[in-house]
Amino acid sequence: MRHRIHGRKFGREADHRKAMLKNLVISLLTHGRIETTVAKAKEMRSLTERVLTWGKKGTLHHRRLAFSILHNHQLVKTVFDEIAPRYVNRPGGYTRVLKTRLRRGDCAPMAIIELVEADQVATDVKDNITTEDLNK
Numbered sequence: 001m002r003h004r005i006h007g008r009k010f011g012r013e014a015d016h017r018k019a020m021l022k023n024l025v026i027s028l029l030t031h032g033r034i035e036t037t038v039a040k041a042k043e044m045r046s047l048t049e050r051v052l053t054w055g056k057k058g059t060l061h062h063r064r065l066a067f068s069i070l071h072n073h074q075l076v077k078t079v080f081d082e083i084a085p086r087y088v089n090r091p092g093g094y095t096r097v098l099k100t101r102l103r104r105g106d107c108a109p110m111a112i113i114e115l116v117e118a119d120q121v122a123t124d125v126k127d128n129i130t131t132e133d134l135n136k
Contacts, residue, residue, distance in 0.1 A: 007043065008039055008043050010039070010040070010043075020040075021040075021043060021044050021047055022047075022069050022070075022071070024036060024040060024044045025044055025047050025048050025051060025069060025070070026070055026071075026072070026075065028044070028048055028095075028113060028114075028115070029048070029051070029070070029075060029078075029079060029083065029115075030075065032114060032115050033112060033113070033114035033115070034112070034113060034114075035100065035110060035111070035112050035113075036110070036111065036113065037103075037108050037109065037110060037111065038097070038099060038109045038110065038111040041097045041111045041112075041113040042097060044113070045095050045097065045113065047069065048094065048095055048113075049092060049093075049094055049095060051066050051069055051070065051079060052079070052083065052084055052087060052094045053092075054066050054084075055079045055080045055083060055084025056084045056085075056087060056088060058080055058084070063076055063080060066079060066080070083115070086117055087116075090116075093116065094115060094116055095113055095114065095115060095116065096113070096114050096115075096116055097111050097112075097113050098111060098112045098113075098114070099111045100112055
């Protein structure tokens with residue numbers, strides 16, 4: 001039984017798993033919506049919610065914590081100045097996981113994870129962040 005065991009391992013070492021989840025969070029905050037497996041979507045949901053909660057608090061300490069996950073100053077600025085203020089009145093639940101299909105190659109269950117107000121967020125973020133900013 002797996003009582004009181006938190007988190008999924010995904011068959012990866014700890015460093016690889018952490019990097020994968022951080023990259024998924026960066027992609028979600030950049031595009032507003034991504035498609036991944038259901039297990040990865042559920043696992044990255046908590047990390048995304050944590051970053052957005054830090055964005056709502058807005059202190060220097062929380063900016064530094066967010067930078068430790070996002071590794072991009074422009075994206076941190078966008079999260080704190082544009083994305084997080086939209087969720088000021090929402091006590092949590094900034095993401096939505098929608099199950100979509102089974103992947104053709106390995107029959108893995110796929111899902112779309114998106115920010116609750118994804119249409120508004122995606123257009124604003126894409127306008128402010130270019131691919132050159134992401135490569136810095």
